[in-house]
Amino acid sequence: MNELLYQVPEFYSLYNYRRQVIEQIFQALQGEDAAEKKVSLLQSELRLNTSILKRDFKVYGAFSYRHWVVDQWMKVAEEDATALAALLTALEKEKENCRLLLELDARNFHSWNYRRWALLQLEKANEIREKCNKENETAPPLTGFFLPDEEAELSFTVEKIQSNFSNYSAWHQRGYIVRKALARRGSSTQTDKEEVIPSLWRVISDDFKYLLQSIFCDPNDQASWCYAGFCFELFRQFEEGFLSYYASQSSLHTDDDESTALLHQCHGDIRDAFVQATVNLIREQKALQEDKECFLPYYFLLNEILQLRQTVQAGDSKDGQRLQRYVALLPEVLEGAEGLDGVIASLQSHLVTVDPYRREMYRNLYQQTP
Structure with a gap:
């Protein structure tokens, strides 16, 4: 069965058959070493799946089956500390595997979707660990708006965007991280909102810079214009806080590049600054007589x-x-x-x-x- 899947990675029925076989094996496993044997079997399934993805890294069935394997591991980890530790290690490796796949094709949405899902599983696994260790009773409350893993993911998306501005998935991942952080805050008080404004401003002002670079490189690339809509939505939601924060930092503002100069000119209003940049772009296209293609x-x-x-x-x-x-x-x-x-x-x-x-x-x- 392993060899057949390796030769025909799209054989969906065979993945379902493997699921049924493994479920039967799990039901038969008993005793103190049952969890260890389950983890060992799941690890072997991941290794097989990895060999399949190395052969063809855009197979829906292979990624779907990988989801299922990790889901089964999560169930075992909820009952066994050793399985949980192994799962945390495996999920960190999953992030690295996705990074390697994205080195091969930075726009592989299968890899991006799986990476996004793996990050969620890593968060769930850490929550289980905290519950087991009762760390939730003694740990200090989070003070940063973004979690460390989210900060790392934002840096990762910058790397991918700067290597290819047309990377829809990288832009989407940035918006996903921001929405996830906002959802975690829930119905924040005014004080909470004031505390998160600096973190949000850092992201949206960086995005403004990347968007300007993108639209001037390729005015007809949809990825950046789609993401600009998200930035406008975010700015509308926190407009008063953003403008107040920008004004309070006025002594730190410089006009080192076009993006910061435009923001300065528009007093930190990213919507006004981006519209002005779009007008500048159209003017440039007209001067180059390229506006008929824009x-x-x-x-x-x-x-x-x-x-x-x-x-x-x-x-x-x-x-x-x-x-x-x-x-x-x-x-x-x-x-x-x-x-x-x-x-x-x-x-x-x-x-x-x-x-x-x-x-x-x-x-x-x-x-x-x-």
Whole structure:
């Protein structure tokens, strides 16, 4: 059976058969050494699975089976301290294995998904260890917003993004880590929010820098524009705290590069700074006569303008001021863009012209927003 799986890694039925066999073996194991034997069997399954993934590292069935093996190990670890220690070691190795797979293909979403899942299992295993050792009764409360493993993962994503700005999975992983940390805080008090603002600002300001590098390298790469939407969402959620924190750090601000200079110019408002950067990008594309091939910057601006108009109609005065700033700014690069309706029509006209395959989507987007 091992050789058959090695030769035909996509043989899904064989994975299911192995599951059934192992479940039967587990039920038959009794005695003090049952946990040890179960761990030994699961370790051998991981070794077999590793040999399969070395042969083809994009097999759904192999990754699914690897999930199942670790899940079974987790069940054993809940009842046996030795199995738990072995599991913690194995999960650390799983992180390293994913890193090696991503060295082969940095955009392998199978590896990214499995790495994300393995990190969750590592967190669960550590919770079991703390419960067993009763560390939860004596350990001091966490003071940092991000856990050490999350900080390490953020650094890992930076490495992958800087080697390839079009790495969707790396951008997604950054957003996932931030959302996970926010969810862990739950319904935080105002004091809690003030404590986490510096950590969140560090991430979002770094993201702003990477996004600028990305959109100027390839204006039509979707990965960075998609992630920019997440950054805008995060900034809206903590806008007051971000702006206050940026102002309090004014003596430390420098204009060492374009990103920090733009932030300084916009007083720390990342939404304003990114829109200004997008306008600068369009201006540069026009100067190089490459604007006829450029559509994502225009789509991003159109989407932002339409969203702002909706919130203004709902009574948001701050967004009303922001919308006025953008409407005043965009005629610099949009011909015939006078007033809000003119800006929207000009953006839509450009998109329909340069991206005709999606022209009906652009027309529908414009028409459905009153």
